[in-house]
Amino acid sequence: MQGNDARQRESEDRFRLMADSAPVMIWVAGVDKQFEWVNRPWLEFTGRAMDDELGSGWLSGVHAEDLERCSGIFHASFDARQPFTMDFRLRRHDGSHRWVLANGVPRTAPDGTFHGYTGSCIDIHERKELEERLAERTRALRVADRRKDEFLAMLAHDLRNPLGPIANATAILKMMEKQMPAIAPVRQIVERQLEQLRRVIGDMRDVTRITQAKLELQNERVEVSELVRHALENAQPQIDAREHRVQVEEPEAPLAVCGDSMRLAQALSHLLVNAAKFTPTGGEIIIRAHAEGDMAHIHVKDNGQGIAPDFLPNVFEPFAQEAHSKPRTNNGLGVGLTIAKRLAELHGGDIRAASDGPGRGAEFVLVLPLARSGEPASRAGHDAEHGAVA
Template identity: 40%
Template structure:
């Protein structure tokens, strides 16, 4: 919705929503010639209209005058776009003549107008009925209205009979409105102060901010609905796969397919949760990079290979072109992979099966430039500037399901910003495909030859160990215990902090996998107690928790944990952590 609307009154032109204007008139004809074009413009602009009448232009006469220029007025009244009623009926409905009751009535009418799909509420009231003794309280009401309307989709025009206003009254009126108009001798005059333009600009800023808040609230509601959809999607095949495993019997092929499905869907859930955590970090400004010198081409190639199955499943062909020279950047390799993955995931959503995605890396001066181009559905010009906003959504390509949460590109922009780079979106419009271009600063002497990093040692399964698993999620603890038993370890489980220290004292494990958020005694206190025991100083303590911020890891180190892993953790990562810890401690006893 725009912040401006047509006033319908010559000499004013467009006017900002939230404006509160006063109108001085000498005669009934002046009222007709001011208010009829005012409401005609509103009806043509899809505004809801409320005309509260008084002498000398009462409701029947007002209706007749407006119908002369709006032939379908009766139909619009039946549809509820406009209401014309006498001031006594209005104040009866509002619940009184006092300022707050009257203002509450205006605001309720505006809310109803917006719910009904109109641009806003255009209203007028005539103060001819006002008695001399009520003037001071009414001036207070106008001041209250002037402030309240500023952030609302309301346009208010209040009419005052010149003959019933003293000079002091006129000053009060003008002071409590943005400006005044007067119909005199057949012409309109605009009465404004030197600060009027500043007031108009301020009003526009307030109105645009209010519109942005309404838009953000709408997108939040859409996001929550989409999130529920995205969370349910993986759960259905997981449930079905569990049913298959229970009934597979002598059909190992069915069991294997079910396990593969569960792995894929759980990976999707994990990516979704990681994205949501990144959103929380972005909005609280707690997203931190772990920089190291990385070779850009290798990271890009690794990222594209990681997306190969997603591209193939979408039926999208892809190509990769990288420079022959090694280009280095001081960057977080995990976050660079995430940038590429989000851009490729976006391309999959908006490219039809049979389409193509091209990934190209090149050097441009002291920057590494990554371009991801697709021949998909493209981006409309009106949306091009908003694609990096949080929760922004455009329609997916034909044949594609709902297009996700609308957070992937927002995460890309923030990650690129943190690296000191920039990202832009380009598209010639709907049906013309799109291109996303990321620029990242190269490290000093980026073209120099660097020794290849040593390949990580092959993961090996450590010797049998005694492992205590502590988690208040009984299913999670039992499942992990069973998995570790399959790999040759002896396990026990506990489900609260007090049970953990009792089990550790009796069992004397080589390693404790300890959740933090435990009942009775939290994981930090349990870890402190174990470390304080003579037999607990050499035990490997690993925090296995859903809390993964830098502050959470720091606290884990302080209380004596050797390692901090964030749920959900895959077996490969867990065994690698075991190998590292047990290499440091030597072979298992016995």
């Protein structure tokens, strides 16, 4: 019997020696939930004597705001004989409270007898502060994003109000051209700027609708050939202005996708307008489509200024622009690709961008789910407003 007691004491001494050398705070509690021992790192952290920590004394170092939660988890885990993990603020020797992460596990004898708990604590204060800063930054970004959306919606509404009177004024100017031919160039300038303003307002409204999940889709069967035709109609003014050649390569077999015909045409139009903007005058734009598995791939390839490899990951970010590219002058808000990609994603698809580098052109691929047999055909032009691009 005495030999067993000696071995038990030797085992406990060995454990405490190792625990005192550990880089973490270690504690031992008995079946009565009272601390029986803490290691040297614990005492060095708190700056208190062993007797001050034993029993329930250690709870006096827990921050007042964490005490009820900490004590509750501790006692509930003991009662259930379950391991636990919790974080709380513990007073350090300098009087400051530091966040620590505590773990506790039941201690049992070989015969299953419950002897209490053994646990550890590590200082996680820096990590906790970083998490709190990140959380605060996330909250601030969400507030800023919401205010941005509200501002865009308000601005789009305020800008839209004068469009009707301006359009009426241009119509009156057109009627007066026979008597006053000199006003024709002025009227044409006003009409061009009016159309540009309509496109900018359309982009503002779309960005707001998409980010606020208020965009409604009318999904149906859409023939890819019709989708390409409608997209080209929308983008034709920008293509003609730069005198680009457009080559449409028909797929080997007819393709149809499932989605909102006007929104899909809008997405593809944004890709075509982007190609027209960033391809020098007299360039070439190639459109081709094919099926891969259960997805349709619609390619828009140009021989324009291309995209630098380090910018490719950012090409769909709103307002993003390469340092070497020309400034956006009368080119809209710079959110066309952002809107196009989000529209594709809302349809269960995606848009991918590729380029061999500056001066070597770019290729964008609109990927959409193929339509299943039996889906209703699209109603061309069900919402002409959806077709506006910038």
